[in-house]
Amino acid sequence: MSARTRVNAPLVFRLHENAPDVVREVLLERGWEEFDPEEQEEGDWNLYWSSSAFRSSDYKTLSPWQRLNHHPRTARISRKDCLARNLRRMRGAYGPALYDFSPVSFILPNDYIRFLEEYTKNKGKCVYWICKPADLSRGRGIFIFKDIKRLTYDSIVIVQKYISDPFLISGYKFDLRVYVCVTSFSPLTIYMHQEGLVRFATEKYDLASPDNPFSHLTNTSINKFGLFYATGKERVGKGCKWSISKFRNFLHSQDVNQGLLWQKISNMVTLTLLTVAPSVPSSTNCVELFGVDILIDSNLKPWLLEVNYSPALSLDCPVDRMVKGLINDLIDLMNFRMRDRLRWKCCLHTSCLVPEKEQVLFIPKHQSCSGNLKKTPSNLFPNSKTKGASEAPCHYSRNELADPELCELVLCSNLKHKNPKCFSSKRFRLPSIYPPKSSQKPPGFLKDQTIHDMTVPCHRVGDFILTYPFNEVTQKASQDPLDVRTIMHELHKLTSRLTSAHGDAKKQRQRRYFSQE
Incomplete structure (x- = not known):
């Protein structure tokens, strides 16, 4: 098959046996083909999706055009005890x-003495506690207690102060499932999806009945078995889910300052990811989709409940249809079609690959790389100090390579070469890794991407909105090594400005109200 035909060939996905069915459905609708181990070679795929962690060897053998749906070591914030x-x-x-967005937490049995001291300090007060198994999901094993005599466990558990004053909608407790995509940990790049889920308890909140899971727990896996699941509940309706869009409309009707609320949530997500970002190995071939669970209290303060490493992507009710849009936007964010050009524009022979220090390939437009290659990276890049490098993927002279009609520049992973003399011409400007929906530039700090500036992500892809970095200072602080203190300072400044603006707007509304009186 010719290189030109291969460029337009269907992309190939590979699913682990526990991968969500909706991923297969979406990719087939997009024209992808599913990997067949009997007809295709082991590495003949573009995306490998798994609900569990990959092995270390899986990351080492990745080709530039391949993607995994997990970064290495990110499960450290999904297990409840590790997060705490x-x-x-x-x-x-x-x-x-x-870091005041997480309830006071104790990891038992190790923290039992500390918990006992805190419990004794609050004895006599109306303080409730919630116990959660560290390694279980979907609400299994969770219970609420006030008397320590009810605390029993046979494995590692988390005990937290129960947030007993949640924000209620018509008397029903709820939490938010916010979808967060991390395209890179070095530099740290975070997107939040504009859609998500609002998950309700199916019975009205009642602190006098802490044993009632349908009143206190919002997990869909529990509430779908409740007596009132299919009943039309006041304002909530049938079922136990809203979309985030519907929730925004509700907040608007209540005159809630949504800008400040969502900024607090965005800050919380960034600060949570910063707990593991410095320890995650750099990998440009990975993307991570987290499901972040958030509770809002009666003072409109968001609280982090947990981080889901492989959030459930089921289609249990009409509201879940947004999940398909989420997956489509995630695939667009990865921009497979541009990356897949590497697969067929350069042959898969070892001799065609430039060493890691020289991750730029000049490929002849009218033929694929083949045959005996004579030019080394030092020939192509005369200022390079690399010696003894393997042969480069083209046997043309430098004058021929400078002709844009003859050759094109193809980006490989981990771009290291930054010699400006080799790329002085504008003809060698690379296409954006994250193409924006329109030609309009996002506000703030984004610039045209050239060979010298490959780290600036796009402001928006589908309904994924870039929430970090949000200015030039945070962009610079996100490089390796991560400057955590500068990042936190910028987050604090941004929130302070929003809070101040909210206070000024509130005073203006009050003045207008009293002037009308």
């Missing part, structure tokens, strides 16, 4: 003021 431990460490290092 990481948040406690950051609270000790950077102060409790920033």
